[in-house]
Amino acid sequence: MSRIGNNPVAIPAGxxxxxxxxxxxxxxxxxxxxxxxxxxxxxVEDGQVWxxxxxxxxDHRAKHGLYRSLVNNMIKGVSTGxxxxxxxxGVGYRASNQGNKLDLAVGFSHNIVLDIAPEVIVExxxxxxxxxxxxxxxxxxxxxxxxAAKIRGFRKPEPYKGKGIKFVGxxxxxxxxxxx
Numbered sequence: 001m002s003r004i005g006n007n008p009v010a011i012p013a014g015x016x017x018x019x020x021x022x023x024x025x026x027x028x029x030x031x032x033x034x035x036x037x038x039x040x041x042x043x044v045e046d047g048q049v050w051x052x053x054x055x056x057x058x059d060h061r062a063k064h065g066l067y068r069s070l071v072n073n074m075i076k077g078v079s080t081g082x083x084x085x086x087x088x089x090g091v092g093y094r095a096s097n098q099g100n101k102l103d104l105a106v107g108f109s110h111n112i113v114l115d116i117a118p119e120v121i122v123e124x125x126x127x128x129x130x131x132x133x134x135x136x137x138x139x140x141x142x143x144x145x146x147x148a149a150k151i152r153g154f155r156k157p158e159p160y161k162g163k164g165i166k167f168v169g170x171x172x173x174x175x176x177x178x179x180x
Contacts, residue, residue: 004065005053009071009072017075028075028077032078033078035070084144088106088133095132106165136151
């Protein structure tokens with residue numbers, strides 16, 4: 001039995017969940033999300049969402065916990081939202097934004113200008129003496145992670161000096177340099 005899949009998902013106040021055929025729709029104060037599903041059945045009862053599987057087939061067992069987690073992430077997203085923070089580590093590394101355009105200076109001969117999806121809110125924090133931080137916020141967890149991974153991909157942290165774009169709290173495994 002799936003321990004995750006068997007747990008119900010509580011629906012907080014202000015969030016509505018609708019199931020139409022093979023599509024689940026979650027609406028809340030921060031937005032609306034939809035997700036198609038198969039191989040499981042989803043029911044809304046007494047302020048909780050239950051995900052059940054029809055049999056113990058391998059495909060059904062695999063998707064049982066998956067869709068329960070996706071529904072949980074959708075409900076958390078429309079009620080409280082998801083946030084990822086990226087830290088720019090390096091001399092001269094800067095970040096600024098105007099609306100949903102992110103401008104990164106990360107050691108290339110030119111700045112990287114990135115148009116970010118309208119569902120994601122971008123905020124940059126540049127304090128003197130601290131590394132610049134890019135803060136991404138949205139109701140869609142998958143979209144926030146995808147945008148954060150794209151930004152991080154421009155200059156991944158390297159193991160010798162630790163320079164690059166990393167997640168806040170991420171620990172970079174350092175290597176020793178050449179020994180003289």
